[in-house]
Amino acid sequence: MIPLAALPGEVRLVEVGPRDGLQNDPQAVSTDVKVAFIESLADAGLRWIEVGSFVRPDRVPQMADTEEVFRRLRPREGVTYLALVPNLRGLERAAACGVRAVAVFTAATDAFARANIGLTVEESLRTFREVVGQARGAGMLVRGYVSVAWWCPYSGRADPRAVRRVVLELLEMGCHDAGVADTVGAATPREVQELLDLLLRDAAAERLGVHFHDTRGTGLANVLAALQMGITTVDASAGGLGGCPFAPGALGNVATEDVVYMLHGMGVRTGVDLDRLCDASRLLEAALGRRLPSRYLQAGPPRGG
């Protein structure tokens, strides 16, 4: 008998739709739509929202309006808007438009780090040491991400010890928490628990997060597996938007609607109003002119209740 009662009472959802979701979408949306989408997500009760990234606009044109989006967003008590920054130049751009929380991102493998950010893992960590130091010095919150923490599209199975080394170094240099990402959606629940078991020997659960893609259907099972290990920070993307432009076959983050439905059904609090969250995703569906893949968004609540 498994002690399901030991699930966390509350989970901190990090909404990554506006960044991880829209970044890879072949259809660009206007800045107006982005801002309205993000405001709707905050209306729905999401408290951590990844808004954009300060990367090179020629590499990721969908994120070129990140400054403008931050300038237009109404500050809200209790809501943290995050931006990804790859280097000091990105951090300066973020600071210039008042960003209060940033994320740095590297990978478990050199092959992926080179393809994604043009640096080896070690080089990226050297860069981040300065970025994180300056960000902390300016009073910012800082998250760290480790991509391809289970599987790399260039070099196959990731070495859990390599993931551990990167996670611990991110935490040691001052990241408030480090998120491990199944960038290509290959992990299964036992692998999730095995890696987390290793990481939890040296890091508190509160300083770890998980980021799953649902490419092969295991996304929500992986979220469950992580919660069972005591993890309380979970990334998800409204409507199930998402992917990674540099990872072949990486499709769809776990959908925030589906995660919230599962968590609420298990008595785990999120602070999110599921109906209003669906409103936010529908706003984006209207702008994109197509259905998003979240199952709950399409099915709605069970009838007959």
Added chain:
Amino acid sequence: MIPLAALPGEVRLVEVGPRDGLQNDPQAVSTDVKVAFIESLADAGLRWIEVGSFVRPDRVPQMADTEEVFRRLRPREGVTYLALVPNLRGLERAAACGVRAVAVFTAATDAFARANIGLTVEESLRTFREVVGQARGAGMLVRGYVSVAWWCPYSGRADPRAVRRVVLELLEMGCHDAGVADTVGAATPREVQELLDLLLRDAAAERLGVHFHDTRGTGLANVLAALQMGITTVDASAGGLGGCPFAPGALGNVATEDVVYMLHGMGVRTGVDLDRLCDASRLLEAALGRRLPSRYLQAGPPRGG
């Protein structure tokens, strides 16, 4: 720390695509295609395959060729082809074409049982007592199903004590095992474990099965939750085909491909060759002229390995 090592070493998959899947599909497929699909599923290593049902052809025209399908299937050592039978007339039809394994199906609520089979739960159990007795007398294997075991589209949340009563009565009258079905895809993992915890007080894990629909994205998480309780019989549908014609909003069984991918990734044996299983689903996709919803079927194995 959760003892994931306690997952079962092997799971018995019951492939329900040809019955639960095709039964609700708006596109009828020819008997030729059905037979080729089922043979491919057996080629892929599936050992329990629900082939059709002996219900009234005017109510479920997609199943009208079940006799013909059974006559054409080549018997295979170690493969069990099942058929649903609602009553003695259905059992006679099954026996007449040599069927060796049947399933009877009722529900956790009268409202659903009436809509689905035109009987109250008690009436259905009275009918089944005779059906199961005769089937056992003829040396057949018999499964029992309890629909809407977590949520009924007519009367809302199902009463776990009602589910328990029906499950135990099905086992007591001679069913080899009883499957609990989340017909409308509303259950979440904690609810799955709570119901199974109740059932396991009186029934061995080997005599229970689970049948999940992925309507709200929780299908694979529910499978994981059931495995953690020691359940080793899991229904799934090739390609994620499926639904129930009498349950509004019931869409898509958990996809066999996704379940197998998750199980193999966790070191749980199924006997299924995942590549050949995808071949079977692609055969059906070609006949239907559309993509099926299984995520693994569309994504394939992770690259870079």
